Amino acid sequence: MSVETQADLVVGSRGRSVDHFQPRVQQRRLLGKLWQWVFLAATALSIVLLGMLLWSIFRPGWQYMSWHLITAMPSRLPERAGMNSAIWGSIWVVLGSGIFSFTIGIGSAIYLEEYATDNRWTRFVQTNISNLAGVPSVVFGLLGLVVFVDLLQMGRTLLAGALTMGLLILPVVVISSREAIRAVPLSLRQASYGLGATQWQTIRSHVLPSALPGILTGTILSMSRAIGETAPLLVVGGASQVLFRPAGPLDPYMVMPLQIYNWTGRPQEEFEHLAAAAIIVLLAVLLAMNSVAIVLRQHFSKKNRW
Amino acid sequence: MIATSPRVPVPQAEDVPVQGGETASPILELRNLDVHYGSFHAVAGVNLEVGQQRITSFIGPSGCGKSTVLRCINRMNDLVPGARVDGEIYYHGHDINRPNVDPVEVRRRIGMVFQKPNPFPKSIFENVAWGAKINGFKGDMKEHVERCLRRAALWDEVKDKLKESGMALSGGQQQRLCIARTLAIDPDVILLDEPASALDPISTLKIEELLRELRSQYTIVIVTHNMQQAARVSDRTVFFSLNEHRQGMLVEEGPTSQIFTKPRDQRTEDYITGRFG
Numbered sequence: 001m002s003v004e005t006q007a008d009l010v011v012g013s014r015g016r017s018v019d020h021f022q023p024r025v026q027q028r029r030l031l032g033k034l035w036q037w038v039f040l041a042a043t044a045l046s047i048v049l050l051g052m053l054l055w056s057i058f059r060p061g062w063q064y065m066s067w068h069l070i071t072a073m074p075s076r077l078p079e080r081a082g083m084n085s086a087i088w089g090s091i092w093v094v095l096g097s098g099i100f101s102f103t104i105g106i107g108s109a110i111y112l113e114e115y116a117t118d119n120r121w122t123r124f125v126q127t128n129i130s131n132l133a134g135v136p137s138v139v140f141g142l143l144g145l146v147v148f149v150d151l152l153q154m155g156r157t158l159l160a161g162a163l164t165m166g167l168l169i170l171p172v173v174v175i176s177s178r179e180a181i182r183a184v185p186l187s188l189r190q191a192s193y194g195l196g197a198t199q200w201q202t203i204r205s206h207v208l209p210s211a212l213p214g215i216l217t218g219t220i221l222s223m224s225r226a227i228g229e230t231a232p233l234l235v236v237g238g239a240s241q242v243l244f245r246p247a248g249p250l251d252p253y254m255v256m257p258l259q260i261y262n263w264t265g266r267p268q269e270e271f272e273h274l275a276a277a278a279i280i281v282l283l284a285v286l287l288a289m290n291s292v293a294i295v296l297r298q299h300f301s302k303k304n305r306w
Numbered sequence: 307m308i309a310t311s312p313r314v315p316v317p318q319a320e321d322v323p324v325q326g327g328e329t330a331s332p333i334l335e336l337r338n339l340d341v342h343y344g345s346f347h348a349v350a351g352v353n354l355e356v357g358q359q360r361i362t363s364f365i366g367p368s369g370c371g372k373s374t375v376l377r378c379i380n381r382m383n384d385l386v387p388g389a390r391v392d393g394e395i396y397y398h399g400h401d402i403n404r405p406n407v408d409p410v411e412v413r414r415r416i417g418m419v420f421q422k423p424n425p426f427p428k429s430i431f432e433n434v435a436w437g438a439k440i441n442g443f444k445g446d447m448k449e450h451v452e453r454c455l456r457r458a459a460l461w462d463e464v465k466d467k468l469k470e471s472g473m474a475l476s477g478g479q480q481q482r483l484c485i486a487r488t489l490a491i492d493p494d495v496i497l498l499d500e501p502a503s504a505l506d507p508i509s510t511l512k513i514e515e516l517l518r519e520l521r522s523q524y525t526i527v528i529v530t531h532n533m534q535q536a537a538r539v540s541d542r543t544v545f546f547s548l549n550e551h552r553q554g555m556l557v558e559e560g561p562t563s564q565i566f567t568k569p570r571d572q573r574t575e576d577y578i579t580g581r582f583g
């Protein structure tokens with residue numbers, strides 16, 4: 001119908017044949033609508049799955065959420081058991097791995113983006129950093145076991161765990177830092193060089209401050225990946241029962257995912273509920289870390305806008 | 307062809323002054339300048355002298371290499387991967403392309419203002435002070451910043467908001483801030499790469515007025531697409547065009563009044579009368 005009127009319009013006004021055109025406007029519109037629904041369905045599916053996940057955790061776990069769970073130490077008896085040492089262990093491991101990967105990552109990102117010439121060797125290094133980001137985490141655990149625990153004689157300590165986790169997230173930190181540095185506009189660098197600044201003065205005063213929000217976001221998001229990782233720490237020896245908070249880097253430690261893993265393996269049914277409650281705590285910590293990432297990014301990007 | 311090294315700027319008494327563009331002793335001398343970007347030969351065989359304390363404008367069609375030549379003068383092409391500059395550029399008789407010359411030192415004396423205003427995402431005060439600070443300025447910074455902002459004809463507009471971001475200013479104000487920032491490192495030569503092409507006519511006029519005031523203390527080289535602008539502000543005009551190999555080349559150079567009224571070269575005449583470009 002509308003096709004005909006359009007054709008009439010064109011023929012009528014311009015007196016020209018439109019034989020070569022078949023606009024099929026209605027079909028084209030329909031196709032657009034169809035795809036819109038497909039995409040909506042995809043979004044809805046992930047929301048439903050997330051909802052189911054939360055439901056399956058909150059239903060058994062919510063009633064076992066208590067102050068006691070957060071403040072008490074692990075115990076064989078479910079009514080006494082808490083996860084205090086695991087919370088502190090996780091915080092220390094994540095902080096340690098964050099500091100390690102931030103300093104090393106930012107350094108190598110600056111080198112690769114600002115100093116390295118683009119040749120075969122640097123491209124090889126860059127490709128392998130991307131590959132490292134895809135290596136299964138348990139492999140990093142084995143690396144940590146060989147290098148930190150045995151070779152460097154750290155033993156099964158907090159330090160060894162934090163460094164292993166730091167290595168695990170390092171590739172992602174390097175990649176996101178490089179992207180943040182690359183996003184700093186050329187005009188800003190030119191302005192700096194044009195005033196007689198050296199390369200380091202340019203990096204220090206302009207490139208880094210502008211790239212910092214992106215670098216911090218990447219680091220904190222990798223840290224929140226580290227807080228949920230279990231496999232590498234199983235290998236480098238996060239203990240399954242630690243009855244005190246780690247007081248120094250050379251203390252034994254345990255982390256939240258290990259605690260959860262440990263509890264789900266127990267025969268008593270209460271421990272399953274405790275595990276669910278511990279997952280809620282873990283999710284809360286994750287959410288808090290991501291919020292910190294957002295706040296930091298807002299804070300720093302307000303300070304420098306180009 | 308002059309091949310004698312060390313090149314000392316000799317007072318050139320035998321140069322006959324042409325009306326409007328008296329020949330001052332050259333502060334910059336470009337000899338057989340060639341620029342390649344990778345395999346692309348962008349600029350071929352440019353020879354040019356730029357005299358002290360006057361305004362020289364580079365005009366010509368798009369892609370004729372005028373900005374490229376400008377960027378050679380303070381070694382900004384060093385920052386372009388794959389760029390290669392051959393030939394000599396003498397600044398007060400010193401070849402700035404020699405390996406023992408530090409580009410950082412060159413850029414401090416030959417400052418640059420870019421096409422798109424690019425203030426730092428810092429306060430107005432910091433924008434002006436930073437360049438002076440990194441170059442070891444030891445005097446009274448507040449006074450220095452005020453002096454530079456006054457010289458850039460921006461002080462009255464920003465004196466009450468020095469702590470605010472330079473990015474919050476209008477485009478024209480940002481460009482004058484960039485000029486103030488360049489003045490703050492106390493350069494000898496100021497290069498401007500189409501400084502007004504992103505600005506409205508009133509801001510453009512302000513920049514032009516400013517350039518005429520700066521003329522007495524600085525040597526200024528300005529690239530412009532706008533021929534009226536070249537005619538209004540400059541003492542000498544250099545016309546660039548493309549040769550048969552599509553390489554940028556210098557066609558003609560002379561006092562602005564002569565280039566615009568009695569060009570010697572047919573190509574210059576075609577360009578300024580609007581028949582080409």
